[in-house]
Amino acid sequence: xxxxxxxxxxxxxxxxxxxxxxxxxxxxxxxxxxxxxxxxxxxxxxxxxxxxxxxxxxxxxxxxxxxxxxxxxxxxxxxxxxxxxxxxxxxxxxxxxxxxxxxxxxxxxxxxxxxxxxxxxxxxxxxxxxxxxxxxxxxxxxxxxxxxxxxxxxxxxxxxxxxxxxxxxxxxxxxxxxxxxxxxxxxxxxxxxxxxxxxxxxxxxxxxxxxxxxxxxxxxxxxxxxxxxxxxxxxxxxxxxxxxxxxxxxxxxxxxxxxxxxxxxxxxxxxxxxxxxxxxxxxxxxxxxxxxxxxxxxxxxxxxxxxxxxxxxxxxxxxxxxxxxxxxxxxxxxxxxxxxxxxxxxxxxxxxxxxxxxxxxxxxxxxxxxxxxxxxxxxxxxxxxxxxxxxxxxxxxxxxxxxxxxxxxxxxxxxxxxxxxxxxxxxxxxxxxxxxxxxxxxxxxxxxxxxxxxxxxxxxxxxx
Amino acid sequence: xxxxxxxxxxxxxxxxxxxxxxxxxxxxxxxxxxxxxxxxxxxxxxxxxxxxxxxxxxxxxxxxxxxxxxxxxxxxxxxxxxxxxxxxxxxxxxxxxxxxxxxxxxxxxxxxxxxxxxxxxxxxxxxxxxxxxxxxxxxxxxxxxxxxxxxxxxxxxxxxxxxxxxxxxxxxxxxxxxxxxxxxxxxxxxxxxxxxxxxxxxxxxxxxxxxxxxxxxxxxxxxxxxxxxxxxxxxxxxxxxxxxxxxxxxxxxxxxxxxxxxxxxxxxxxxxxxxxxxxxxxxxxxxxxxxxxxxxxxxxxxxxxxxxxxxxxxxxxxxxxxxxxxxxxxxxxxxxxxxxxxxxxxxxxxxxxxxxxxxxxxxxxxxxxxxxxxxxxxxxxxxxxxxxxxxxxxxxxxxxxxxxxxxxxxxxxxxxxxxxxxxxxxxxxxxxxxxxxxxxxxxxx
Numbered sequence: 001x002x003x004x005x006x007x008x009x010x011x012x013x014x015x016x017x018x019x020x021x022x023x024x025x026x027x028x029x030x031x032x033x034x035x036x037x038x039x040x041x042x043x044x045x046x047x048x049x050x051x052x053x054x055x056x057x058x059x060x061x062x063x064x065x066x067x068x069x070x071x072x073x074x075x076x077x078x079x080x081x082x083x084x085x086x087x088x089x090x091x092x093x094x095x096x097x098x099x100x101x102x103x104x105x106x107x108x109x110x111x112x113x114x115x116x117x118x119x120x121x122x123x124x125x126x127x128x129x130x131x132x133x134x135x136x137x138x139x140x141x142x143x144x145x146x147x148x149x150x151x152x153x154x155x156x157x158x159x160x161x162x163x164x165x166x167x168x169x170x171x172x173x174x175x176x177x178x179x180x181x182x183x184x185x186x187x188x189x190x191x192x193x194x195x196x197x198x199x200x201x202x203x204x205x206x207x208x209x210x211x212x213x214x215x216x217x218x219x220x221x222x223x224x225x226x227x228x229x230x231x232x233x234x235x236x237x238x239x240x241x242x243x244x245x246x247x248x249x250x251x252x253x254x255x256x257x258x259x260x261x262x263x264x265x266x267x268x269x270x271x272x273x274x275x276x277x278x279x280x281x282x283x284x285x286x287x288x289x290x291x292x293x294x295x296x297x298x299x300x301x302x303x304x305x306x307x308x309x310x311x312x313x314x315x316x317x318x319x320x321x322x323x324x325x326x327x328x329x330x331x332x333x334x335x336x337x338x339x340x341x342x343x344x345x346x347x348x349x350x351x352x353x354x355x356x357x358x359x360x361x362x363x364x365x366x367x368x369x370x371x372x373x374x375x376x377x378x379x380x381x382x383x384x385x386x387x388x389x390x391x392x393x394x395x396x397x398x399x400x401x402x403x404x405x406x407x408x409x410x411x412x413x414x415x416x417x418x419x420x421x422x423x424x425x426x427x428x429x430x431x432x433x434x435x436x437x438x439x440x441x442x443x444x445x446x447x448x449x450x451x452x453x454x455x456x457x458x459x460x461x462x463x464x
Numbered sequence: 465x466x467x468x469x470x471x472x473x474x475x476x477x478x479x480x481x482x483x484x485x486x487x488x489x490x491x492x493x494x495x496x497x498x499x500x501x502x503x504x505x506x507x508x509x510x511x512x513x514x515x516x517x518x519x520x521x522x523x524x525x526x527x528x529x530x531x532x533x534x535x536x537x538x539x540x541x542x543x544x545x546x547x548x549x550x551x552x553x554x555x556x557x558x559x560x561x562x563x564x565x566x567x568x569x570x571x572x573x574x575x576x577x578x579x580x581x582x583x584x585x586x587x588x589x590x591x592x593x594x595x596x597x598x599x600x601x602x603x604x605x606x607x608x609x610x611x612x613x614x615x616x617x618x619x620x621x622x623x624x625x626x627x628x629x630x631x632x633x634x635x636x637x638x639x640x641x642x643x644x645x646x647x648x649x650x651x652x653x654x655x656x657x658x659x660x661x662x663x664x665x666x667x668x669x670x671x672x673x674x675x676x677x678x679x680x681x682x683x684x685x686x687x688x689x690x691x692x693x694x695x696x697x698x699x700x701x702x703x704x705x706x707x708x709x710x711x712x713x714x715x716x717x718x719x720x721x722x723x724x725x726x727x728x729x730x731x732x733x734x735x736x737x738x739x740x741x742x743x744x745x746x747x748x749x750x751x752x753x754x755x756x757x758x759x760x761x762x763x764x765x766x767x768x769x770x771x772x773x774x775x776x777x778x779x780x781x782x783x784x785x786x787x788x789x790x791x792x793x794x795x796x797x798x799x800x801x802x803x804x805x806x807x808x809x810x811x812x813x814x815x816x817x818x819x820x821x822x823x824x825x826x827x828x829x830x831x832x833x834x835x836x837x838x839x840x841x842x843x844x845x846x847x848x849x850x851x852x853x854x855x856x857x858x859x860x861x862x863x864x865x866x867x868x869x870x871x872x873x874x875x876x877x878x879x880x881x882x883x884x885x886x887x888x889x890x891x892x893x894x895x896x897x898x899x900x901x902x903x904x905x906x907x908x909x
Contacts, residue, residue, distance in 0.1 A: 047567065057563040060588040066566045072493050079490035084482035090479045108487070165589075182836070 014199035021205040025129055028198045029085050033122055035191045036081055039116045039169060040074040042184055054460040059175075063167040077115050084108040084123070088130050095136045096458070102127065102144060104152055113155055119169035120188055122195040124152040128200050140417070157220075218321060253422065271331075275311025279304050332359045334369045336374055343378060349388050351378065357396035369427045370403060376420045377445050385409025385443045396451070405445045411437040481498035481650040483902045495731045498793070508796055510803055512549040513565070513575030515558040518822055519786045520631060520746035526820035527551075534813045545799050547610055559584065565898070566590055566793065573794040574804055577625045577787040579616065583865045591624040591789040596799050598623060604809060613826035616862040626788035626808045627826035629817055631746040631855045633781035635771050640741050640764035645669050651771040652852045653779060656689070656715050659740065659799075663722055666739055676731030678719055679741040683880040686712040688781060689859050690774030694876060694901075699866025702905055704879065704898035707777050710890055713776065717884050736764040742771060744784060745853070746822035749846050753822075756845035767847065770856050785826065819843070824853065868908045875904050 047070040050059045060066055087105050109123045131144045154160050161168075167190075173181040280305035289297035327335050333355060340351050362370070374392060381387040385408030395402045400420050421437070424447070428435055433449025473831050496628050500509040512535075516527045528551055535547040547573070553561050560583050566588075577585055598604055605615045610625055617625035637650060645666045650658065663677035687694070690712045694704050703709075731738040734751065748768055771781040788808055790800045807813060814825040817838055825831045832850050840846045866872065879897040883890055 051564050051567065054560050057559050057568055057584065057588075059568075060563055060590075061584055064587050065589050066563075066571075066793075068567070069494055069569045070567055076490040076493045079486045079493070083486040083490070086479045086483040086486075104483070111490075 008088060021133070021202055021209055024198055024202040024205060025088070025126075025133070028126060028129060028195060029088055031191065031195060032126060033081050033085065033200070035122070035188065035195075036112055036116060037074060037078055039120060039188065042075045043116065043169060043172050044070055044074050046172045049175045057259050059172070062171055063165075065167070065250065074117055077112055078110050080108050080115075084112065084126070087376060088126055088375060092134055093395060095140045096137050097111065097212070098131065098140075098144065102131065102148070105130065106148070110151075110155070114166060117167045117169050117172070118155055118161060119132060120192060121152060121155050123191045123200040123346050124148060124155070125195055127151075129199060272311055273316060275314065278307040282307065302455050315441065326363075327371055329369055332362065332371060338376060339371075340378070343382075347382055349382065349390065352389070352391045354392070355394045357394050357401055359394070362401075366401070366431065366449070367449065369431060369433075369449065370401070372427065373403050373424055373445075373447055374405070376424055380420055381405070381407035381409055381443060385411060387442065397448075399450045401449045401451050402446065402448045404447075408442045411441060411443045466583075504649070505546070507544055507546040508799060510545055510547045510574065510796060510799055511555075511572040512547060512803075513558075513562050513572035514549050514551075515553045515576065515790075515801060516551060517555055518746075519555070519576075519578065519629065520744065520822045521555075522746070522750045522822055524750075524820065526821075529820045530813060530816045531807070533816060534803070534807045537810070538803050541806075542799065542802065545618045545796075545803075547803060553773050562590075563588075566791070569793065571791040571793040573791055573796060573800040574807075575789060575791060576628065577617075577789045577898060579785050579787075579863055580869075582616065582619075582625065582787065582863075583867070583869065585789065586624060587867070588863070590792055592792045592794060592797060592803070594623045594626070595788065600796055601805075604805060608809070608828060609826045610783075610828055610831075610857040610860075612783055612857065612860045612862050613785050616783070617787045617789070619655060619865070625789040626804055627785045628788045628808050629821055629823040630785040630826045630857075631690060631744045631769060631823040632741055632783040632853070632860050633852070634745050634748065634852070634856060635743045636733055636748065636766060636768050637739075638733065638736060638764060638766050640766070641666060641672060641675065641739050642735065643765075644672060650769055652855050653878055654769070654772050656686075656774055658774050660715075660718060660722075661672065663719075663739065667722065667725070674726070674729050676726055676729055676736060676738045677722055677740065679731045679738045681719060681742055682741070683712065683716055683877065685771060685781065686716050686774065689777050689779070691777035691780070692716075694882070695864065695866055695872055695905075697864075697866065699872060700905060700909065702872075702898060702901040703902055704876075705891075705894045707773075708715045711775055711879060713883055713890055713894070715756055716880065717890070720884050722864070733766075742781070743768075744826060745856075746784075749844070750822045752846045753844040768849075768852070770852055772860070778859050779855065780859045780861050781856060782825075783857065783862060785862065786823070789841040807816065824848075828854075828857075872901075872905065875901055 047056070047059070047067055050056045061335075081319055084105060087101055087108065091099060092101050105127050108126060113121055113123060127148050130146060131141055131148065134141070136224070147322055160166075167277070170185060173184055175181075176184065282300055286297040286300040287303065327337075330338070337353065340353055343349075344351055359367070359370070378390055381390050385407050388409035389408045391404075391406045393402075393404040393406075395404070421435075425435055428447055431449040433447060435445065435447040437446070438444040467904075479859075500511075501507065501664065502509055512531065514528065514531055518521055518527070528549070531549065539545065539547060545775060555578075558576075558578075562571070562575055571590065575592070580810045602671060604622070610630070613627035613630045616630075617623055618625060620726075639649075642650075642662070645662070646669075647665060650662070653791055658676070666672055666675060666677060685693075690708050692708045694702050694709065696703075729737065731741075731835075735850055745768070748791045771777040773779045788804050790797055794800050809827070811827065811830050812843075814827050814830045815836065817823060817830075818836055830836060831848075837848045837850060840848050849896075863869075879901060883893045883897065886893070
C-alpha cells in the first residue's frame with residue numbers, strides 16, 4: 001500500500017515536470033510566432049509607408065531589389081509558421097521520421113527567416129528543442145543538432161545574405177523614427193534573449209523529466225525483483241507442502257491398514273477367539289467325559305456346537321459389518337447399476353455399463369472386489385482423469401472374470417499408484433488375480449481374477 | 465526505410481497534410497501569378513509603362529501618338545494580345561509610379577527607361593535580361609542601332625534595355641556672329657584651340673559687344689572631350705590627378721578668364737548674343753520646329769556642329785537615350801519582346817519619331833536615310849546633317865553608371881569650381897581634391 005502511494009506520487013511529479021517542458025515548448029512556439037508575424041507586419045507597414053510618402057524607389061535602390069508582394073508577406077509568414085508549429089507538435093518514433101520532419105522544418109524556418117530578412121533566427125531553437133525531445137538515440141540526435149547548428153550559422157552568415165540579396169530589417173525600419181526603429185530592434189533582441197532563456201529552461205526540465213523517468217524505471221525494477229523473490233519463496237513452500245501431503249497420504253494408507261488389521265484382530269479375538277477358546281475347552285472336557293460319562297460328553301458337545309454356531313453367527317455379523325451397504329440389500333448387478341445411476345445423476349457424465357457375465361453365483365469377497373473396482377475406477381476417472389465418458393465392461397473368459405473400465409479423460413503418462421489402485425491390487429492379489437492399466441489415451445484399467453465355481457452356493461452357507 | 469517513411473506520412477496524415485496545404489497556400493501567395501487575360505475576350509493583356517509629355521521636356525501634344533500607332537500595328541499582327549497603358553503619368557512621377565506598381569506585383573510588362581534611371585532599374589533588378597531572347601531572335605540585329613545607344617542598355621555585358629529614342633549633345637553655333645567676325649565655317653572635327661581662337665577673334669572685334677562667347681560649357685563636357693574618366697566603373701575610386709584632368713581644368717579656366725570680361729552680360733543663345741552653347745539635338749529640333757511652324761524667321765542664323773575635342777581626346781559628347789525594357793515580372797516575355805521590337809526596331813514606327821518627337825532614332829538606317837532628311841527639312845525646317853550626326857553618334861559617350869552618381873558629380877563640380885576660382889596651383893589642388901574625393905567616395909560606401 002505504501003509502495004503504491006509512493007509510486008503514485010512519483011508518477012504525479014513526473015507528470016508535472018512533463019507538463020512543464022511541453023508548456024515551455026508551446027510558449028516558445030507562441031512567442032516566436034508573435035515575433036515573426038510582428039516583424040513581418042512592421043516591415044509591411046514600413047514599406048507601405050515608403051509608398052505613401054513616395055520614397056519607394058529610394059528604398060528599392062537601398063535594398064537593391066523589388067520587394068515583391070510585400071503586402072502578402074505577413075500572411076504567407078503566418079501560413080508558414082502555422083505549418084511549422086504543426087510539424088513541431090507532431091511526434092515521431094524513429095530517426096527516419098525525425099529526419100523527414102526536420103527537413104520540412106528546416107525548409108520552413110529557412111523560408112520564414114528569409115522572408116523577414118534573417119533579422120531573427122530564434123526559430124532554430126525550436127528545431128533544437130524538437131530534436132531534443134524526440135526519443136532517438138544520442139549519436140543520431142547529436143548529428144542532427146550539429147546540422148541544425150550549421151544551418152543557424154549559415155543563416156547568420158554574411159555570404160548567404162549577400163547571395164540571397166536579403167533585405168535587413170533595419171534598412172526597412174529606417175522608415176520609422178530612429179527611436180521607434182531602435183525600440184523595435186531592441187524588442188526583437190529582447191525576445192530572442194527570452195527565447196534563448198526559454199530554450200535553456202526547456203532543456204533543464206527535459207533533463208529532469210528524463211531523469212525522473214529513469215528513477216521510475218529503477219523503482220519498478222526493484223519492485224519486480226522483490227515480487228520475483230516472493231514468488232520463488234512461495235513456490236518452494238508449495239513444494240514442501242506437496243511433499244508433506246504425499247507423505248501424509250502414504251501415512252494415512254498405513255494407518256488405515258493398521259486400523260483395519262487391529263479391528264480384524266479384535267473382531268477375530270472377540271468372536272472367533274472367544275468361541276474357539278470355549279470350544280477347545282469344551283472339547284477337552286468332552287474328551288475326558290467321553291469315557292466317564294458319555295451322556296455328559298454328549299451334553300457338552302451340544303453345548304460346544306451351540307458355541308460354534310454362536311461363533312459362526314458372530315463371524316457373519318463381523319463380516320457383514322465390513323460389507324458395503326448396497327451389496328447388503330441387493331445383488332451385485334443391481335448394486336452396480338444403482339451406484340452408476342447415482343454417479344451419473346450427481347456428476348452428469350455418461351457412463352456405459354455392459355455386463356456379459358453371470359454375477360449371481362459369485363462369492364461375497366468376489367462381489368466386494370468387483371463392486372469396489374467399479375466404484376474406485378469410476379471415481380478415479382472422474383476425479384483425476386476429468387473424463388466425460390466412461391465405459392465399463394464385465395466379461396467372463398473361461399475361469400477368469402474380467403472387469404474393463406475405459407474413459408476419455410486426460411489419462412496420465414506415469415501412473416503413481418494411489419491408495420485406491422493399491423488397495424484394488426491388494427484385493428485382487430488375495431483372489432489370485434491381477435490388474436493392468438494404461439494412461440495413454442484416456443485411462444484404461446483391466447482386472448481379472450479366477451472365479452471359484454460349482455459348490456460356492458453350498459459352501460457359502462457352510463463356510464462364510 | 466521506405467516503410468518508415470510511409471509510416472510517417474500515414475500516421476500523421478492529418479497534421480502533415482494540413483501543414484503541406486498551408487505551405488502550398490503560402491507559396492501560391494508569393495509565387496508568380498498567372499498573366500492577365502481579358503475576361504470577356506480571353507486575350508492576353510500586355511501593359512506598357514509610359515509617361516506623358518516628351519522625354520526632352522517639350523510639350524507637343526503627341527505624347528502617346530507613336531505608342532498608339534505601334535500598338536495598333538502590333539495588335540493587328542497579334543490578334544490574341546491586347547495592349548494597355550496608363551496615360552497621364554508625368555515624367556516626375558513616372559519612376560515612383562513604376563516602383564509602386566512593381567512592389568505591388570503589377571509591373572507593366574514593358575516600360576520606358578529614362579537614361580538616368582537605367583542604373584536604378586538595374587540595381588532593383590526590375591528589368592529582364594534580354595540576352596537569350598536576342599540570341600534566339602534571328603530577325604533582330606543589335607548592330608542596326610548606333611553602337612553607343614545599344615550600349616546604354618547594357619550592364620556588365622548583359623542587355624537589359626533596347627534604345628527607343630536618343631539625342632546627342634551638339635554645339636550650337638551662332639553663324640551670324642561668326643560671319644560678322646569674318647569666320648567662314650567650323651568643321652565637325654574641331655578642337656578647343658579652334659574654339660578659343662574664334663572666341664578671341666570675336667573678342668577682338670570691336671563691333672561685336674555684349675556678347676557671351678561660350679555658355680554652359682561645363683567640366684563634364686571638357687572631361688569627355690579630353691577622355692577624362694575620374695571615377696572608376698564601380699564608383700569606389702577617383703583619379704583626379706593626371707595630365708588630362710589638368711588640361712581640361714586649365715581650358716575651363718581660360719574660358720572663365722575670357723568670360724570675366726563680359727560678366728555682366730546675360731547670355732541667351734536664342735536672343736543671338738551667345739556664340740557657342742552645348743545643347744541636346746532635341747533642343748535644337750524643338751526650337752527650330754517651333755520657329756518654322758510660327759513662320760517666324762529668327763533674327764540670326766544658327767546651326768550646330770560636333771563638340772570640340774580636347775588635346776588628348778576626341779569630339780566626344782554625351783548622348784541621352786530613352787530605352788525600353790521588359791519587366792522581370794512580365795508573364796508574357798515573348799509577346800512583350802515582340803511589342804518592344806515593334807516600338808524600337810520597326811523602321812516605320814521609328815520614322816514617326818521625326819514627326820512627333822524631338823530626338824532621333826537610334827536606328828542608323830532610319831536617321832540617316834535621305835527620306836528622313838528631306839522630310840525633316842521640308843516639314844520642320846530642321847537641318848539634319850547626316851555627316852555630323854553620324855560622327856557625333858559614333859564619338860558619343862553614355863552616362864556613367866556608378867552608384868551615388870549625382871552626389872559624386874556634385875562633389876567633382878565643387879572641386880572643379882573651387883580650383884578654377886582660386887589662384888592656387890592647379891596640379892597642387894588636383895592632388896588635394898583627389899584625396900578629398902576619394903575620402904568622400906569611401907564615406908558613401
